[in-house]
Amino acid sequence: MTAACRLILSCLLLLPGATVVIAQEPESPSSAMPAGDPARGRLLFAACRTCHYAEKYIGHNNGPNLHRIFGKVAGKQAGFDYYSEQFKQAEFVWTPEFMYAWLENPQKMFPESLMMSLGVPDPQQRADLIAFLQQASVRSADPEPETQ
Amino acid sequence: MSEKSDIQGLSRRGLLAGLGATAATTLAAGAAAMPSAEVKSWDITTDVLIAGSGAAGISAALEASAAGAKVLVIESLLKPGGSSALSGGVIYAGGGTSLQRSLNIKDSPEAMYNFIVSAGGVHQQEDKIQLYCEQSVDHFDWLFDQGVPYLQKFTKAKGLPMGDESLYFSGNELAWPAREQATPAPRGHVPGVPGMNGGRALMEALLRTAEAQGVRMQVLTSGERLIVESDGRVAGMLVNVNGVRKSIRARRGIVLACGGFIHNREMLQRYAPKLYDCSVPWASAGDLGAGINMGIAVGAEALRMHEGFAIAPIYPPENVISGIVVNASGQRFVSEESYHAVMGNSIAYHQGGKAWLITDNRSSYQFKQDNFLAVAKGNSIGDVANQLGLPKGALQNTVAYYNRYAQNGTDPMFQKSRDFLRPLQGPPYKAWDLSVDQAFFASHTFGGLHTRTSGQVVNSFGENIPGLFAAGRNTAGLPVAPYIASGISVGDCTFFGRQAGKSVAGKGVSA
Numbered sequence: 001m002t003a004a005c006r007l008i009l010s011c012l013l014l015l016p017g018a019t020v021v022i023a024q025e026p027e028s029p030s031s032a033m034p035a036g037d038p039a040r041g042r043l044l045f046a047a048c049r050t051c052h053y054a055e056k057y058i059g060h061n062n063g064p065n066l067h068r069i070f071g072k073v074a075g076k077q078a079g080f081d082y083y084s085e086q087f088k089q090a091e092f093v094w095t096p097e098f099m100y101a102w103l104e105n106p107q108k109m110f111p112e113s114l115m116m117s118l119g120v121p122d123p124q125q126r127a128d129l130i131a132f133l134q135q136a137s138v139r140s141a142d143p144e145p146e147t148q
Numbered sequence: 149m150s151e152k153s154d155i156q157g158l159s160r161r162g163l164l165a166g167l168g169a170t171a172a173t174t175l176a177a178g179a180a181a182m183p184s185a186e187v188k189s190w191d192i193t194t195d196v197l198i199a200g201s202g203a204a205g206i207s208a209a210l211e212a213s214a215a216g217a218k219v220l221v222i223e224s225l226l227k228p229g230g231s232s233a234l235s236g237g238v239i240y241a242g243g244g245t246s247l248q249r250s251l252n253i254k255d256s257p258e259a260m261y262n263f264i265v266s267a268g269g270v271h272q273q274e275d276k277i278q279l280y281c282e283q284s285v286d287h288f289d290w291l292f293d294q295g296v297p298y299l300q301k302f303t304k305a306k307g308l309p310m311g312d313e314s315l316y317f318s319g320n321e322l323a324w325p326a327r328e329q330a331t332p333a334p335r336g337h338v339p340g341v342p343g344m345n346g347g348r349a350l351m352e353a354l355l356r357t358a359e360a361q362g363v364r365m366q367v368l369t370s371g372e373r374l375i376v377e378s379d380g381r382v383a384g385m386l387v388n389v390n391g392v393r394k395s396i397r398a399r400r401g402i403v404l405a406c407g408g409f410i411h412n413r414e415m416l417q418r419y420a421p422k423l424y425d426c427s428v429p430w431a432s433a434g435d436l437g438a439g440i441n442m443g444i445a446v447g448a449e450a451l452r453m454h455e456g457f458a459i460a461p462i463y464p465p466e467n468v469i470s471g472i473v474v475n476a477s478g479q480r481f482v483s484e485e486s487y488h489a490v491m492g493n494s495i496a497y498h499q500g501g502k503a504w505l506i507t508d509n510r511s512s513y514q515f516k517q518d519n520f521l522a523v524a525k526g527n528s529i530g531d532v533a534n535q536l537g538l539p540k541g542a543l544q545n546t547v548a549y550y551n552r553y554a555q556n557g558t559d560p561m562f563q564k565s566r567d568f569l570r571p572l573q574g575p576p577y578k579a580w581d582l583s584v585d586q587a588f589f590a591s592h593t594f595g596g597l598h599t600r601t602s603g604q605v606v607n608s609f610g611e612n613i614p615g616l617f618a619a620g621r622n623t624a625g626l627p628v629a630p631y632i633a634s635g636i637s638v639g640d641c642t643f644f645g646r647q648a649g650k651s652v653a654g655k656g657v658s659a
Contacts, residue, residue, distance in 0.1 A: 042518055046428040046588050050234045061344055062234050107226070114227045116234070116432045118411060136518065143515040148522035148578070 033100045034124050036131025044120065044129040045136070051115070054136040057143060063115060069094050069137050086112040096130045103129070181376045181446045184383045190397040194220040194364075196652050197385055197398035198405055199371040199439055202230020202432075203638050204620025204645035205405035206354040208603075209363045210294065211649030217400055219363045222387060224370040224406075224434045229351040231407055231432040231592070231621070232638055236308045237346025238318050239642060240635030242335035243281060245288040247315055251302045255333035257281040263330035264636070267320055267490075269455070269628035276626060279601050280643055287643050288337060295353040299340030306485075307464050308634065314340040319633020320487035324563030326632070336635045350638070371406065374442050374616070382446060382615035401615040401652040403603065405645060406439025407431065408593035408621035410456070415441075416593070419453040422496050422584075423591045426458050430590035439622040443597040446616065447607040451624035453595030457631045458496040459488040460582045460589055461519065462505055469568040471511035472550055473582065475499040478533060478542030480550065483562035492589065493630035501584040504536060506543070509574040519588035524579035532577045547572055594631070596623040602657050603648025617652045619645040 045054075051063035059065055064080040072094055075087030087110070092098065102109050103126050106119045120126040195217040198205045205221055206228075213219045221228075242248065243257035261281040265274060280287075292298060303313040318336025320326045339349035359365070368390060375384040375395060384397040409415045410429040415437045417424045444450055462468055462484070469484050473491065482494045484505075495503045505520065506529070507513075513520075524535035533543035551571035553560055559569055581587055596618070598606045603617040619625075619641060626640040650657045 043427045043586075043588065046518070046590070047430070049428075050430060050432070059343060062348055112226070116225050116227055116434070118433045139516070146513045146516050148513075148525070 033097055033130070034127045036124075036127035036129070036134075038128070038132040038135045040125075041128035041130070041132030044125055045132050048117070048129075054133060055139065055143070056141040066133060066137050067139075067141070070096060070099075070134065082114060084110070084112040084114045086110050096134060099130055099133075100126055180373065182373045182386055184375050184377050187375060187384070187395045189395075190384065191394040192220065193397040193399065194218050195398070195400045196220070196403065196649075197222070197396050197401075198403040198649075199385065199442075200230060200405035200407060200434070200620065200622065201228035201355070201365065201367075202405060202407060202620060203232035203351065203354065203641035204622065204648075205230070205403065206351070206358050206363075207642045207645030208403045208405060208617075208619055208649030208652070209358050210354065210361060211646045211655075212403075212653040213358070213361045213363050215650060215653035215655040217653040220396065221358075221363060221365045222369040222371065222385075222396075223365065223367045224436075224438070225432070226367050228355055228365060228367065229348070229432075231435055232641060233347050233351040234432050235347035235638055236344055236634055237339050237348070237350035238308065238635030238638060239288065239291060239337045239350075240318065240335050240633050240639040241284045241288040241337045242333055243284045245285050245337065246292070247288065247298055247300065247337055248333065248335075250300050251315060253302070253315070253333060255335065256331070257284065259331040259333060260284065260335060263319075263321060263326060263332075264626070264632070266329035267326040267630075267632040269630060272626075272628055273624070276601055276640075276644070280626060280640070283643070287639075287646075290646070291337075291350075291642065294357045296350055297339050297341065297353065298337065301340065302334060305464075306466060307461075308336075308344060308346070309338060310343060312340045312342050314338055318635050320490050321633070322565065323483050323486045323490070324565075336633065338635070347638070371404075371438055371442055374402070374446050376446055380447075380614060382613060385442075398615070400654060401617055403645075403648045403652050404439035404443055404597065404605070404616070404618040404622045405620045405641075405648075406437075406442075406622050407435040408456075408596065409435060409437025409440060410592040411435045412437040419595060420456055420593055422454065422501070423456045423458060423593060425501055426496060426584045426589040426591035427586070428588060428590045429592070430457070431592045435592065435621070437593075439618065440596050443605055443616065443618060443622070446613060448605045448613060448616070448618075449598040449608045450595060451598045452628060453593075453624075455595055455629035456591055456593045457489050457492075457627065457637070458584070458589060458591045458629075459492040459631075460495055460503070460587055461488040462491070462580075462582070463488075465514065466568070468505065468507060468511050468513060469564075470570055470572075471505050471507035472546070472572060473503055473505050474538075474543060474546060476502045476538070478538040478546055480546060480561060483559075483564045485564055485568050487632060487634075489631035495582060496584050496589070496591075497629060503582040505580040505582055506532065506547070506572065507578050507580065508572045509576060511572070512576075512578055513580070520580040520582060521586065522578045523581045523586075525576050527575040527577070529572075529577055532579050536579055593621065594624065594627045594629065594637075596621055596625070599623045599625075599644070599648075601644075601647060602651040603644055604651060617648040619648040
């Protein structure tokens with residue numbers, strides 16, 4: 001385990017709530033996350049769009065683009081120059097579970113984060129937001145035809 | 149008084165009693181003035197203290213320090229820049245700015261004034277509008293001199309430029325009735341950077357210049373209470389630095405520039421219930437109303453607290469503008485080409501929060517988007533009306549009337565421009581939900597402290613509160629409901645931030 005990774009895990013272990021569950025059940029962290037509803041998450045994610053877009057063709061904004069964010073190593077996207085040192089040095093991979101833990105109180109887990117968000121303290125809302133992002137972040141790179 | 153800290157003493161002597169056990173996020177609601185007699189010693193002393201590092205705070209800092217004052221800016225978050233840094237960074241400027249002139253665009257301060265007064269809300273602070281318009285040319289030059297990057301490029305496209313153009317029609321100038329009340333001109337001045345990062349470019353420039361000018365910045369420091377002398381003069385501020393309370397003395401005065409309160413949900417529900425119902429709070433995390441509450445606690449008057457920015461951005465794409473927007477009675481109520489916040493204001497404040505965009509095959513969204521859901525689809529307008537549960541025949545009447553005139557290129561009711569006017573015909577017809585709680589409906593607050601054009605804060609008796617100034621969304625300024633153009637808010641922040649900075653430093657301002 002690298003130093004950076006240990007740092008992050010130690011941060012996680014200090015968190016109340018969701019992260020306590022992570023500490024207790026390292027094998028299945030997803031058990032801490034309620035089932036999310038992407039339909040409910042649509043407008044919860046909308047507030048994130050002050051800075052982040054999930055559509056690849058829009059590119060980076062004040063925050064990095066979130067196209068195919070899950071599975072990426074944090075803090076490494078080409079063309080985005082505004083990561084904090086903490087994220088530049090990070091070695092973890094974004095998973096829905098990790099994002100769920102992070103968004104409870106973003107500044108608490110990563111005090112140097114430059115994401116100026118109050119987070120989403122409500123567990124169900126957080127799960128809904130992530131469920132939406134899981135769908136929205138894997139659309140094709142170009143605009144898709146409207147299907148409604 | 150000595151500069152040495154006595155935080156322990158401070159805490160024991162009523163702070164905790166006064167604040168109770170409230171958590172930091174709700175503390176502002178319980179804030180009250182603190183007598184300076186309770187401060188045994190000041191932890192920090194400066195000439196000018198500015199709370200908030202957005203466009204208002206930094207503009208104030210630049211002018212106060214240019215006037216020779218020692219300036220300290222405090223910021224509650226780690227990263228300076230406030231909501232301004234997350235915004236489009238548009239400055240509403242006109243009257244013949246250097247950028248307008250370089251692009252051969254004609255404008256006058258009178259046309260700009262007429263637009264703001266006639267298109268905006270009723271009973272505005274017209275002295276502020278007048279000063280803002282009269283000095284807009286100089287103000288834009290000042291921004292340029294601070295290093296804000298503008299390019300000599302104009303675009304006709306509606307909406308914030310996605311390219312690097314620096315000038316566009318940022319508001320409702322070309323929509324009816326505004327275009328008949330004031331000569332339109334493009335007045336949205338935006339940093340020439342691609343994408344929606346103009347606010348970041350603006351704040352990077354202002355912050356860089358402030359630092360070079362010797363303005364000190366202390367982050368992760370939140371204002372909690374103003375400290376007041378026995379004669380009512382504001383002498384300092386009690387702040388919270390990582391959970392530790394410190395007292396800051398400001399010899400010449402304080403500028404509150406802490407932003408609005410869209411993220412303080414309890415305060416929002418009390419003061420601005422219509423905004424509370426909008427789906428998406430749109431601001432940086434620091435917009436918690438702390439500065440407004442600190443001001444109210446020392447007797448400041450607060451104005452237009454229920455007003456704000458509420459937007460339903462139906463375009464781009466521009467093809468949808470040839471659809472029609474209807475309310476729960478199946479009737480049109482606004483021109484579909486209106487600026488997003490003009491339409492949003494109508495929906496949120498005047499239509500009970502409910503509206504739909506009705507499209508035909510050509511005006512439908514062609515590409516996937518998450519802002520508005522199709523909630524009805526049919527081969528006739530009647531099908532769609534039934535699915536929406538609109539009053540019998542109402543939408544059919546609306547469309548028949550609209551089509552009858554649109555086919556001849558007129559819109560008697562709302563004078564929609566011919567570019568966007570044609571009969572609604574050709575299935576499938578769809579209804580897209582524009583309701584405040586179902587659509588992407590972004591909002592932030594415009595209500596705040598009553599200030600004079602100098603930035604001086606006024607109490608409920610119409611008197612100045614000595615030592616207290618404010619700017620930006622901490623105040624009630626140029627932006628009112630309806631919000632009529634992008635750039636009026638950040639324009640107001642920068643211009644009246646400068647006024648407050650000059651005033652607090654003791655330099656006279658034109659008023």
